[in-house]
Amino acid sequence: MKVLKGLYYSNDHEWVKVEGDEAFVGITDFAQEHLGDIVYVELPEIDDEFAKEDSFSVVESVKAASDVYLPVSGKVIAVNEALEDDPALLNTDAYENWIVKIALNDKAELDELMTSEEYEKFLEEEA
Amino acid sequence: MTAKKTPLYDEHVKLGGNVVDYAGWLLPVQYTGLIPEHEAVRNAVGIFDVSHMGEITVRGKDAVAFVDYLMTNDITKIVDNQIIYTFMCYPDGGVVDDLLVYRYDNDYLYLVVNASNSDKDYAWMLEQKGNFDVKIENISDSVGEIAIQGPMAQKTLQKLTDFDLNKVGFFYLQRDVIIDGVNCMISRTGYTGEDGFEVYADNEGIVKVWNSVLEAGKEFGILPAGLGCRDTLRFEASLPLYGHEISEEINPLEGGFKYFVKLDKAGDFIGKEELNKQWSEGLKRKLAGFELIGRGIAREGMEIQKDGVAIGHVTTGYMSPTLKKTIGNALLASEFTDIGTELDVIIRNKTVKAKVISKRFLKRK
Numbered sequence: 001m002k003v004l005k006g007l008y009y010s011n012d013h014e015w016v017k018v019e020g021d022e023a024f025v026g027i028t029d030f031a032q033e034h035l036g037d038i039v040y041v042e043l044p045e046i047d048d049e050f051a052k053e054d055s056f057s058v059v060e061s062v063k064a065a066s067d068v069y070l071p072v073s074g075k076v077i078a079v080n081e082a083l084e085d086d087p088a089l090l091n092t093d094a095y096e097n098w099i100v101k102i103a104l105n106d107k108a109e110l111d112e113l114m115t116s117e118e119y120e121k122f123l124e125e126e127a
Numbered sequence: 128m129t130a131k132k133t134p135l136y137d138e139h140v141k142l143g144g145n146v147v148d149y150a151g152w153l154l155p156v157q158y159t160g161l162i163p164e165h166e167a168v169r170n171a172v173g174i175f176d177v178s179h180m181g182e183i184t185v186r187g188k189d190a191v192a193f194v195d196y197l198m199t200n201d202i203t204k205i206v207d208n209q210i211i212y213t214f215m216c217y218p219d220g221g222v223v224d225d226l227l228v229y230r231y232d233n234d235y236l237y238l239v240v241n242a243s244n245s246d247k248d249y250a251w252m253l254e255q256k257g258n259f260d261v262k263i264e265n266i267s268d269s270v271g272e273i274a275i276q277g278p279m280a281q282k283t284l285q286k287l288t289d290f291d292l293n294k295v296g297f298f299y300l301q302r303d304v305i306i307d308g309v310n311c312m313i314s315r316t317g318y319t320g321e322d323g324f325e326v327y328a329d330n331e332g333i334v335k336v337w338n339s340v341l342e343a344g345k346e347f348g349i350l351p352a353g354l355g356c357r358d359t360l361r362f363e364a365s366l367p368l369y370g371h372e373i374s375e376e377i378n379p380l381e382g383g384f385k386y387f388v389k390l391d392k393a394g395d396f397i398g399k400e401e402l403n404k405q406w407s408e409g410l411k412r413k414l415a416g417f418e419l420i421g422r423g424i425a426r427e428g429m430e431i432q433k434d435g436v437a438i439g440h441v442t443t444g445y446m447s448p449t450l451k452k453t454i455g456n457a458l459l460a461s462e463f464t465d466i467g468t469e470l471d472v473i474i475r476n477k478t479v480k481a482k483v484i485s486k487r488f489l490k491r492k
Contacts, residue, residue: 036160037160039424039446040423040446040453042423042475058475060424060446062161062162062165062355062359062445062448063156063161063358065424065475
């Protein structure tokens with residue numbers, strides 16, 4: 001189970017990669033493996049605003065649709081359009097293929113997330 | 128109540144199956160992955176544990192007459208070793224279950240029913256027995272069953288038996304076939320749209336057959352296949368799933384299965400009067416196939432609208448692994464079921480455009 005260092009992680013298996021006042025958000029390797037073959041990704045619009053823990057995307061496997069939750073509040077400034085034509089990219093590399101880029105509302109919210117070490121421990125306990 | 132294990136439970140665990148509770152049974156949704164398993168069945172061979180299915184026998188001199196009275200299809204038309212697909216209905220035409228009737232001989236019928244309905248079916252049959260001279264037995268707990276499906280299914284199974292499988296035609300059965308030393312009843316039937324066999328044996332024997340088939344199928348690329356691809360395969364093949372395309376509320380005519388409802392067969396059957404009435408008056412609702420034009424995947428339960436008015440709902444929807452299209456079945460007000468009709472599917476509060484297409488999703492060679 002791949003866990004990248006230097007990222008923040010949520011209980012729902014999303015990751016956040018901070019770059020100044022902006023961040024990339026995606027789903028973890030654990031999440032993509034659990035979902036199975038991903039066949040569809042629903043992306044939000046640019047300028048959509050979300051509160052912490054709002055559902056901002058839906059990732060679908062053949063069998064089911066799963067909400068993806070934003071670990072920190074923010075406004076969407078970019079979406080990964082490659083996922084529209086090739087949703088399986090999330091299976092190929094869950095860290096390389098981000099879902100959205102957001103402008104962070106409140107960087108203090110990052111303190112409520114897990115570090116990569118904490119997430120690794122979390123996976124050991126949960127899995 | 129804890130979920131039940133089939134005789135093959137330990138094998139699923141050994142194979143790394145993702146086991147879930149399905150209708151009170153512990154069965155794998157998938158082993159390697161839904162899509163590879165689905166593709167294995169379409170292109171090579173897959174093996175399913177279907178031991179959870181129910182088996183009910185009807186024996187006695189009135190066996191055919193009794194079962195013909197219970198069923199929409201004409202049970203008097205099949206010969207020894209032949210199988211017929213049929214619905215068993217309530218007086219209002221709603222479906223108790225869809226099932227297969229295997230005719231062993233005139234006095235011995237073997238019914239294979241949905242796992243989720245087996246207790247209900249058995250109770251219903253006992254209730255309807257009346258003065259028919261028959262003995263009805265629910266033997267589900269003592270029968271194990273597997274399904275071997277795909278273009279290489281016959282080649283795989285033939286390696287394990289001296290019996291010439293070419294002798295078993297489509298929708299025919301053969302009893303006492305020895306498969307790798309195990310006495311089995313086999314039928315050329317299935318729920319995938321591919322060629323294949325269903326194999327019945329006792330609980331101990333089915334484990335041996337399962338492992339023998341997995342070994343024999345290795346050279347063809349056999350995969351153990353779970354409940355996940357079982358549903359995508361049957362959906363693509365236009366086969367109904369009880370509770371979705373047919374149910375206590377959705378009758379077989381609405382589902383588009385009139386071929387299996389012999390409205391003018393000689394014998395009476397439960398629901399005959401009501402179904403005849405609905406047919407002659409014209410059905411108010413019908414099942415239609417549809418394809419999404421906009422982005423998204425339609426899922427069962429989603430509402431269908433036309434010009435902002437609700438006209439029906441999705442009964443099954445998928446991103447079809449074989450066709451690679453987002454398609455589905457929907458129960459709609461009849462006036463909207465012509466091919467080409469444009470519809471709106473409500474997907475999580477978004478309106479997504481769709482159009483009615485033929486329910487025959489797979490084009491067979």
